[in-house]
Amino acid sequence: MxxxxxxxxxxxxxxxxxxxxxxxxxxxxxxxxxxxxxxxxxxxxxxxxxxxSHSVAPLPDVGFVALDPLTVSLGTSSTARHLRFAAQLETAQPYADEVRQMAPRILDVLNSYLRAVEVAQLEDPAMLSRLKAQMLRRIQIVTGEGRVTDLLISEFVLN
Missing domain, CATH: 1.20.5 (Single alpha-helices involved in coiled-coils or other helix-helix interfaces)
Known part of the structure; x- marks a missing residue:
């Protein structure tokens, strides 16, 4: 060993x-x-x-076009339900006047679309982003591509 x-x-x-x-x-x-x-x-x-560190990038040259508030009656049920909707359109500054002139047509498109949407979809908070995208696309078709970049919803109230 x-x-x-x-x-x-x-x-x-x-x-x-x-x-x-x-x-x-x-x-x-x-x-x-x-x-x-x-x-x-x-x-x-x-x-x-x-x-x-002290330099700040300049803000983009955007303008905002306020749309008149909409009150849309919803459904044909006996209980009167309404949607109060107000928004602003973000647009490139050179196109702000052109978009402002198209406001009646934009309001017509929004009114027609919101009346066609089911109340259950309007009540669902998760659907707001989808509704916003649908409305923005319709507005862009009315105003022409590149004029309206965003839809800013300031009021969306069901009563």
Whole structure:
């Protein structure tokens, strides 16, 4: 049988000198890395220069055309139900006057569409985004492509 204690040698001891050198090297490298990044010698991704942080991109050249509020009677049931709808159209500024001139036709399209939608769909909050997309598409057909970019619903009340 072999002697296990005789075959394994004790691990060599690390002296205080090598530990101190390791700590000193870590401190020097850490301070050097901090200095390089603080002075901006190595640009970090996602961090702009100090001059760029104060510049703000200009707002797009948009205009808003307010539509007259609509009150739409819903269904033929004995209980009178109405939908109160008000919105604004987001348009490129050069087209704002053209879209404003088309407001009666836009209101006609919206009135016809909202009367055709079932009351259950109007009551469902999750359907509002779909209804909005449908109405926007109809408005874009009436006004022509590229004139109206968004429909902003400011009032949508069922009573």
């Amino acid at each position: 072999t002697d296990v204690t005789a075959q394994t040698a004790p691990p060599p001891k690390i002296g205080k000198k090598s530990t101190l050198l390791g700590l000193l090297g870590a401190v020097i490298l850490g301070a050097g890395g901090f200095a390089v990044t603080y002075l901006g010698l190595i640009p970090l991704p996602g961090v702009g220069s100090k001059e760029d």
